[in-house]
Amino acid sequence: xxxxxxxxxxxxxxxxxxxxxxxxxxxxxxxxxxxxxxxxxxxxxxxxxxxxxxxxxxxxxxxxxxxxxxxxxxxxxxxxxxxxxxxxxxxxxxxxxxxxxxxxxxxxxxxxxxxxxxxxxxxxxxxxxxxxxxxxxxxxxxxxxxxxxxxxxxxxxxxxxxxxxxxxxxxxxxxxxxxxxxxxxxxxxxxxxxxx
Numbered sequence: 001x002x003x004x005x006x007x008x009x010x011x012x013x014x015x016x017x018x019x020x021x022x023x024x025x026x027x028x029x030x031x032x033x034x035x036x037x038x039x040x041x042x043x044x045x046x047x048x049x050x051x052x053x054x055x056x057x058x059x060x061x062x063x064x065x066x067x068x069x070x071x072x073x074x075x076x077x078x079x080x081x082x083x084x085x086x087x088x089x090x091x092x093x094x095x096x097x098x099x100x101x102x103x104x105x106x107x108x109x110x111x112x113x114x115x116x117x118x119x120x121x122x123x124x125x126x127x128x129x130x131x132x133x134x135x136x137x138x139x140x141x142x143x144x145x146x147x148x149x150x151x152x153x154x155x156x157x158x159x160x161x162x163x164x165x166x167x168x169x170x171x172x173x174x175x176x177x178x179x180x181x182x183x184x185x186x187x188x189x190x191x192x193x194x195x196x
Contacts (some may be wrong), residue, residue, distance in 0.1 A: 006049040014052045014062065017042055020108065021056065022063035026110040030060065030118045052137045063111050065124070075139050086144055088137075090157040091184045094164075098177035100167075105176075112169050113184075133158055160187040 020042040025033055035056050039049040053059040074093035101108055115121040133154055141148035164183035168176045 001179075015065075017044065017049075017052055018059050018062035018065075019104075021053075021059040021190065022111045022114070023107055025056065025060055026107070026114045029190070030054060030056070030114055030121065055111040055124075057120050060111065060115065060121055061124045063129050064108070064115065070100070072135050072139050075136075076142065078143075080143065086140060086153045087144065087160075087184065087188065088142075091160075091180065094180055095159065095177060098143070098175070098180060109169050112165065130157070156187055157184075160184045163187070 018048075021038045024038055024041045028037075033056070034162045035049055036046055038045045038059070040058060053062065071082060071093050074096050075089060078089045117127055136154040136157065137147070137150055140153050144150045144153065160183045161180065163186065164180035165178065167179040168174050168182060170178070
């Protein structure tokens, strides 16, 4: 029990440090700051920084992991009713992420814009998304029973999620939940879209 509590406390502190580091990088410019400057700004030593993060890219990308663990847990805990759509289950589980994004929309948008504008951050995010995809594949395989169908649902869900986040970043007044709903609807209808 004590170890579980210690691990959870470490996760919370890591998320807080990542948010502070990403805020600082977004404010100053990612390439304009060093690890030493980030560590000093957030009140830790360089050695402590590297106990929590592999690199400054890792710190910034960690700031965008809003609710990932919560998402997978929500998906696993979702009520299973016969005939329910796996895509609907993923979308419902993503509401936890949308709720967390409502707590800090400006900083999350700034972090995502910074990542989009920085090649090293885009590469790190791609690595992070592959890891997220694996977690989603595994969780869906447990729920669906077919690894191949789980991969298809995970692929479509990741595409819808990325589209939803992009719509949200582009519209300062938008709610992430609404953008995710729209994106999941668009992905569901994608096979019906005809060429002009």
